[in-house]
Amino acid sequence: MPRSVIAIAGVELELFEQGEGPPILFLHNGGGFFPEQPFVSLLSARHRLIAPSHPGFGRSSLPDWIDSADDIAYVHLELMDRLGLAQADIVGCSIGGWIAAELATKSPERVRRLVLVGPEGVKIGPPDKLDIPDIYAMPGDELERISYHDPDIMQIDPSRLTDEELAIIVRNRETTALLVWEPYMHNPKLRHRLHRVTAPTLFLRGESDGLVSDAYLAGYARLLPNARVTTIKAAGHAPHVEQPDVFVRTVLAFLETGAVS
């Protein structure tokens, strides 16, 4: 997949592009973007897929001034300007969904349709209960268990990865912590801005997602004027990875026809 680097506001932004057709801006989750994952070729079969690595992820640099999803939304808006995209469909997963939601509140007219896959970003529940379980206060195997429908097939084997690949994994975790640590997994302002979003929006949730609950997504969706929620079976917090076929079929149906399965 062609990779390039574009300089925006002090960020050397790593950018993957593949396919032709209506543009989809894909905003990756905290794990990062890996072009070899099967959903990528499926999603770019008849679309122009544009997938930046967020600042601090992959091979994108992280300037001092960036420490929030809100900051990154501005970088990606500028990326759309540079690419000449007056409007695009946006698909964001987990914190990528949070960034997409931030972006859509800033410039609603730039978003044609919006897909948020297990997004964080708002506070829905009471103050004495975390909406998203504390991923930094649980053992790694517990985090894997609640993140995936089938944790066994999601294991990484460090011995099969280069030092650079491992460094990217570690750095992605680090930048995720920078963005989500406090307030935990949300921007208190975002819920009061979501009324501005004009794009029809689909919230997608893996049925086995132990991080983002049904109730959370239902509450999140109610904050947008035109949003629906649907689930994907046999998938956890990353349905695009665990069920790429169903994921892409669901996303493309919504983007191309507005249909929700």
Added chain:
Amino acid sequence: MKAWHFSENAYPYLPPADQYDSIRVSLPNRIYDPEKGAALYDRFLDEWLIAEDEGMEIMLNEHHQTATCVDPAAPLVLAALARLSKKARLLILGNPIANRRQPVRVAEEMAMVDVLSRGRLEAGFVRGVPYEVLPANSNPVRMNEREWEALDLIVKAWTTHDGPFSHEGRFFHYRAVNIWPRCYQQPHPPIWISTTSPSGAAHVGARGFVQATFLTGFDGTRAIYDAYRRGWREAGRGEDVPAHRLAYAAMVYTAPNEADARAGAEKLLWYITSNKVPPHFANPPGYVPVQGNVAMLRGAEHPLSAFRKSASVEGAIEAGIMFAGTPDQVHRQMKKLYDHVGGFGHLLIMGQARVPGARRDGAGHPDVRQGAVPEAQGRIPRYDDHRAGLGPSAKRGRAVRAACREGEQRRVINPLPPRYAR
């Protein structure tokens, strides 16, 4: 060389370690009995005063949500010690300023203790241990940057005397900083910084602060001190790096005979073996540099973590993190490390672990009365004899040493107050 009695105010009355996942962060405080805790505070404060009587200096630190150190507001204990003690230097090592939201408040607390103690404060600053980013809700990423901005702001608050100044930095914002009281020592108390890796030591050396390191053993300590000396020299502070700018914390236990020393040293291992903390608390993202985490993914292990799995007195002595034995043995062990690392001017004696150890295995308080503190003190000046001549504390140390040899420790060691006797 100065000897410091370092106590962490540990709470020893814990269930067996297999009944909890972590001694830090998540251990429920229903386990803590305030009555026992009050008695422990009395006892630890008294032990600091015993140490002072023996010519030692006083050191304390701060940790949060942990049974290993029930001193979550060290400046409060420091304030008590400022009034209870008379002559000892008072080292707090340290204020976890990457986790403190209000650096100016820290500057005020330290200035107040400095005045209360009439200039006996040694103000230490630390980034904060990884387990405490959760209790503080402090972002583990960019902690070093926060620590240094906070420290510079604190020093400026201490040294600005002509009314308010403003600070609009990257992490901290103030419009009118003008602390009362100002420090007793001028321009400000000595500043200490701790580290367990060489990466920050060069910067500490460049600034000329006192560099302390904990349980880093032979090669780890040498690497840190070398980095410090390099930073010192490159900053133009001169070729000679004073020994009193370097400090080393080790577990120390001396006794007149090997059997008693061995028994005491076994209890000291509590400091290592009790620190049961799962990886998700011990290594939050961003705390360790990326390359360090890559090495860990490839199987590397922190030396202390590796040691904990098979902790032994012999292993600890061999690693240079413990000095234990008869006075002569301890002297030889210390000298070996001292020579290997190029010398240091402060020995921070970790004495806290032996106390809970004594309680847990039923050996009781006699261990505290004749414990490591004064005996080790007896050895340090002797070592100092070789290096820097005899001072008043050295003479006292020789008396203690002589008493040790004659098995008459109790003549020179203050007994604890009667309420501690079983």
